[in-house]
Amino acid sequence: MPDASPYDALLLVSFGGPEGPDDVVPFLENVTRGRGIPRERLEEVGQHYYLFGGRSPINDQNRSFLDALRADLDEHGIDLPVYWGNRNWDPYLRGTLEQMAADGIERAACFVTSAYSSWSSCRQYRENLFDAVEGLDGAPRLDKLRHYFNHPGFVAPVVDATVAALAELPEDARIVFVTHSIPTAMNDSSGPPDREGTYVTQHLDVAQVVVDAVAAQTGRRHGHDLVYCSRSGSPQTPWLEPDVNDHLEALSAAGVPGVAVVPVGFVSDHMEVIYDLDTEAQETAERLGLPFRRAATPGDDPRFVAVVRDLLLERAAVERGEDVARAAEGAFGACWDRCPVGCCPNPRAPRPALTGVPE
Numbered sequence: 611m612p613d614a615s616p617y618d619a620l621l622l623v624s625f626g627g628p629e630g631p632d633d634v635v636p637f638l639e640n641v642t643r644g645r646g647i648p649r650e651r652l653e654e655v656g657q658h659y660y661l662f663g664g665r666s667p668i669n670d671q672n673r674s675f676l677d678a679l680r681a682d683l684d685e686h687g688i689d690l691p692v693y694w695g696n697r698n699w700d701p702y703l704r705g706t707l708e709q710m711a712a713d714g715i716e717r718a719a720c721f722v723t724s725a726y727s728s729w730s731s732c733r734q735y736r737e738n739l740f741d742a743v744e745g746l747d748g749a750p751r752l753d754k755l756r757h758y759f760n761h762p763g764f765v766a767p768v769v770d771a772t773v774a775a776l777a778e779l780p781e782d783a784r785i786v787f788v789t790h791s792i793p794t795a796m797n798d799s800s801g802p803p804d805r806e807g808t809y810v811t812q813h814l815d816v817a818q819v820v821v822d823a824v825a826a827q828t829g830r831r832h833g834h835d836l837v838y839c840s841r842s843g844s845p846q847t848p849w850l851e852p853d854v855n856d857h858l859e860a861l862s863a864a865g866v867p868g869v870a871v872v873p874v875g876f877v878s879d880h881m882e883v884i885y886d887l888d889t890e891a892q893e894t895a896e897r898l899g900l901p902f903r904r905a906a907t908p909g910d911d912p913r914f915v916a917v918v919r920d921l922l923l924e925r926a927a928v929e930r931g932e933d934v935a936r937a938a939e940g941a942f943g944a945c946w947d948r949c950p951v952g953c954c955p956n957p958r959a960p961r962p963a964l965t966g967v968p969e
Contacts, residue, residue, distance in 0.1 A: 619718040626696030627666025703742035711748040725759040728800040733954040736963035754965035755921040757945040763917035771905035775870035783868035789875025791838035839886040868901035
């Protein structure tokens with residue numbers, strides 16, 4: 611029987627999203643609080659959500675993932691309650707942690723729906739966890755499960771989706787991996803102090819893994835690039851480039867016969883995928899006459915769902931003092947269990963965070 615002790619619960623930690631038109635601007639205010647972004651700009655960004663009925667897909671995707679996760683744990687004899695809390699919308703982390711405390715949960719493993727290292731994709735979640743338990747009587751101890759961008763259960767669905775997209779394109783189509791842009795300074799400070807630039811490094815590493823696996827399956831090696839979407843903030847602040855639309859322009863001008871766009875930075879079809887890629891990038895490709903296919907995200911693929919169970923049992927064994935074999939593909943290797951001191955610092959000011967090495 612799999613042993614998940616010392617954990618008596620699992621917590622899914624996600625970004626959150628609006629579930630109706632009236633939620634859109636309040637949600638964006640939550641996301642951007644403290645950044646001084648005018649309401650007019652938030653309303654402009656909100657138009658992206660209104661194209662889809664004022665509803666982000668992310669909460670429904672989390673509900674589907676939770677159903678699959680509970681079924682997977684049950685099938686494998688792991689009897690743990692699974693909770694869900696968001697950073698920016700209901701169910702908020704604070705309310706979820708209050709419920710866990712009321713339920714008598716003592717120690718929970720946290721699976722975050724963000725696979726890479728940076729302040730916005732890792733430490734900010736850790737800061738939010740600190741805020742959620744601050745002053746809460748009986749708050750459980752929380753341990754964040756390690757990054758999984760290169761876990762075989764994440765990689766395999768991405769490989770299959772890339773092969774499927776390429777099958778609908780000309781033979782020499784190019785693979786364009788896409789992730790969320792962040793300020794270049796945030797990338798430079800991402801990861802442990804001795805591994806700067808970890809955010810981009812991790813993406814490049816997993817992109818190479820996917821390209822190699824595609825070549826092994828199809829017998830054809832495709833050229834590939836890493837590009838970015840969803841830039842926001844001051845135009846004076848340097849962000850990671852190129853933007854996916856600018857890159858499509860360049861590829862078309864270079865005579866590339868088609869592109870398979872792979873949203874490797876996202877675990878499911880977030881707004882950045884259905885708007886930035888399926889709407890904007892698709893329109894750019896159509897205007898250019900460039901054959902375009904967007905690869906599916908892992909979503910609730912059983913192999914990706916099983917990643918949570920694998921990481922849970924791996925970390926539980928570590929906490930019991932046992933030796934473990936860590937599943938990871940590529941050159942980067944398996945990530946750390948606890949973020950080191952100085953890992954992915956807050957770009958505005960130091961803030962306390964949970965689940966890392968004590969600072």
